[in-house]
Amino acid sequence: MHRLGYLLPPGFQVIALGTQAVFEFANLVAGEPFYAVDNYALGGGEVHASFGVSVQTRALTARSQADTWMVVGVVNPLAAPAAPELLRLVRKLGAQARRTVGLCTGAFLLAEAGLLAGRRATTHWAHAEAMQQRHPDIQVEPDRIYIADGPVWTSAGMTAEFDLALGLVEKDLGAETARAVAHGLVMHQRRAGGQSQHSEMLKLAPKSDRIQQALEHARRNLAGPLSVEELAEAAHLSPRQFSRVFTAETGQSPAKAVEGLRLEAARLMVEQGRHPLEVVARETGFRDRRHLREAFLRGFGTPPQAVRRGARDAAH
The missing domain is CATH 1.10.10.60 (Homeodomain-like)
Structure with missing residues (x-):
């Protein structure tokens, strides 16, 4: 069983929850429950998304466990700094996990936690320049759908999160399974990580x-x-x-x-x-x-x- 931990900050982008369907369909294609998903937040409880949805979450602690952490972004990552305790936990848990993923502007949280230092990364094109200016030790590539640099993955904005999720499925279960999942989700085109955001x-x-x-x-x-x-x-x-x-x-x-x-x-x-x-x-x-x-x-x-x-x- 591969455990996926979705970390949801207040005001998280609601589209990120849709990527969980990729792993749901992967289980269906695989014929067994390969993935298990849990939602986490600092302090736990109900967390409100950017638009009209609230999600019940587990409390994120130093003992929380996931094979892959999926750090979800917010609409404006520059509006407010992340809580120091959240950054400490992301840094600690990310170092222990098999993979850590920044979905869209979730890459900013990984950057603030120091997990992207010296690595290649991407984020929503509208915020890529700000990320590069704030974190010159990161090689920001604004024209990529997603990037996997070792155990740290980052995606471009919005629908690119689905392409990254399919990339994870391909890494775990193979290309045929990933193609079958994309077909089941009626995705018009499965984009590779190197493809342009534009x-x-x-x-x-x-x-x-x-x-x-x-x-x-x-x-x-x-x-x-x-x-x-x-x-x-x-x-x-x-x-x-x-x-x-x-x-x-x-x-x-x-x-x-x-x-x-x-x-x-x-x-x-x-x-x-x-x-x-x-x-x-x-x-x-x-x-x-x-x-x-x-x-x-x-x-x-x-x-x-x-x-x-x-x-x-x-x-x-």
Whole structure:
């Protein structure tokens, strides 16, 4: 039995409780109760969330035990300092646990407790700069979904907490179980830790279902040519009408938007380091390795080899 201890500060982000469903479904997929979950707070009792929910908790003490501590964030981590006793307990219990996790701005509490010193970490993009300024001994990476640095894991904001939870399941029970859990939760896409917090699909934000359908078609078929005619057919519009509506809704031409989607997918493949650059180029729709390099220099200001080296160095 793997014990998960959720540490809930006053005003905790209510979305964090939803991640417990990941472990619930993992138990169902595994066919046995592998995970057990308890909620804790300093002093115990009823703790109110950021929005309309209260949770009954156990009292957090030096004798509390969990294999993985899940430290939940608050909406504004800079509003009030954490209680010294809470920091002392997090420091002590985190050192004893198998893993300690900072969900979203929960990373601030880990930082204040000294558990992130000398480590890589991430948090909600809106607070990453403040974390770096307050804790210069942490290597804050604001453009990551989640980061596992040894026994300490941190996630980006909000829904990224689910991606981290799935990462924990994969670590404990394997990739097949994690995929089955994601399928059971009807997750549209399971994001890897190295993926950017900023999604090209979200940035484009089309207003109509037709343009959304065209973008979904593009995302699923990046290896193909993805001409305007093909995308227009997916949207059930004429090429001329499609180009006009697409630009009006997204602020970009179809060609520019497709290149952004290709770059996003290619960067993730490059960082994962599982395929040669020739394969990355082919799978994401670039003509060849040279074309991929040109796109990386244009989009990121650095060649794909440098991105891969950086990801490899950061992992060790």
